[in-house]
Amino acid sequence: MIIKSSPAGEHSVSNEIAAYLQQQLTDKGQGYSFTVRDLAQTPPPVHNGPMFEAFYTPAEHLTAAQQQLVQPSLELIEELKNADIIVFASAMHNFSITSLLKAYIDQIFRMELTFQYSDTGPQGLLTNKQAVIISSAGMDFQQEHAIAMDFQTPYLRHILNFIGITDIIFVPVQGVAMGEESAVNAKNSARDNIDTLERVDLCGLKNRRHEDKV
Numbered sequence: 619m620i621i622k623s624s625p626a627g628e629h630s631v632s633n634e635i636a637a638y639l640q641q642q643l644t645d646k647g648q649g650y651s652f653t654v655r656d657l658a659q660t661p662p663p664v665h666n667g668p669m670f671e672a673f674y675t676p677a678e679h680l681t682a683a684q685q686q687l688v689q690p691s692l693e694l695i696e697e698l699k700n701a702d703i704i705v706f707a708s709a710m711h712n713f714s715i716t717s718l719l720k721a722y723i724d725q726i727f728r729m730e731l732t733f734q735y736s737d738t739g740p741q742g743l744l745t746n747k748q749a750v751i752i753s754s755a756g757m758d759f760q761q762e763h764a765i766a767m768d769f770q771t772p773y774l775r776h777i778l779n780f781i782g783i784t785d786i787i788f789v790p791v792q793g794v795a796m797g798e799e800s801a802v803n804a805k806n807s808a809r810d811n812i813d814t815l816e817r818v819d820l821c822g823l824k825n826r827r828h829e830d831k832v
Contacts, residue, residue, distance in 0.1 A: 619701035622656040623719035624709035624754075631794050631801075632754040635808045636707035639750065639789075642812055653697055657718040663690050665724040673728060691725040695732060703748045704783070706774065710755035710792075714769040723777055732781040742782025749778050749786045750815075752808065756795030787815060 620640060624630035633656075643650050663669065672684035673691070680688065698704065709716055715723075726732055733742050751774055759768035771788060778786055791808035794801040 619653045619655070619697060619703070620705040620707065621719075621722065622654070622658065622707045623716045623722065624707065625658045625716065625718065626709065627658060630707070630709060630754075631791055631805065632707035632709045632752050635752045635754070635789065635791050635805065635812070636705055638809055639705060639752070639812050653701065655694075655697065657716075657722055661718055662694065662721040662725045663687075664721055691728060692731075694722065694726050695728060698726060698732070698744055698747075701747065703750065706749065706751045708751055708753050708770060708774060710753065710759075710768075710770045713767055714773060727777075727781065740780060742780055742784075744782040747783050747785070749783050750789060751775075751786060752789045752791060754794060755790075755792040758793035758796065758800075758804075760790055760792060789815075 620636050622630070622633050622636060624632050626633075640652060640654075643652075668684075669687050672680060672687040675684060706719075708719060711717070714720075729735070732744055733740055735741070751771075753770055753774075755768075755770070757764060757767075759765060759771070775786060775788075778784075789808050789811050791804045793804045
């Protein structure tokens with residue numbers, strides 16, 4: 619599954635690199651199928667008061683109006699449950715994620731559906747999945763002096779860990795606003811990282827998921 623979160627459309631760097639990753643997987647000939655959700659084309663509903671109330675109302679007590687409110691959330695969660703590999707094309711906005719991606723996270727962060735609390739603390743319910751996060755940024759936040767200003771990478775790592783996705787690979791494509799040469803180098807580096815991702819055990823993960831379902 620590929621989740622695009624940039625409002626820049628065809629000009630989006632994160633979308634460009636995500637498309638490259640999709641093509642690489644397709645070329646492997648392993649029969650992968652892709653669900654692509656472009657949040658700029660289908661924005662998630664913004665979390666508000668009525669939705670908050672509906673989220674915490676037992677399913678059997680939901681009114682017809684509340685059922686409509688929670689339906690987008692349930693559809694997004696079902697997509698995640700059905701995905702083996704989840705690719706987040708995440709563009710940095712104001713040192714963090716886009717408002718589109720934040721709205722998406724608010725929809726899929728549901729108690730008893732994607733996480734739960736127990737006597738030992740929180741427990742993520744979306745397990746046995748792998749995430750690839752393509753993090754684009756105009757500035758290069760991999761430089762030591764800039765790491766502390768990057769609220770995108772640690773936030774996404776924590777969010778995914780919380781719902782049970784701990785196998786995460788980051789593919790940075792940063793410094794794209796620091797001149798043409800920097801942008802070209804950042805994109806080429808991201809493509810090289812994708813080409814040499816030895817930790818992305820895509821076939822192995824797919825097989826493990828199949829074995830679990832048998």
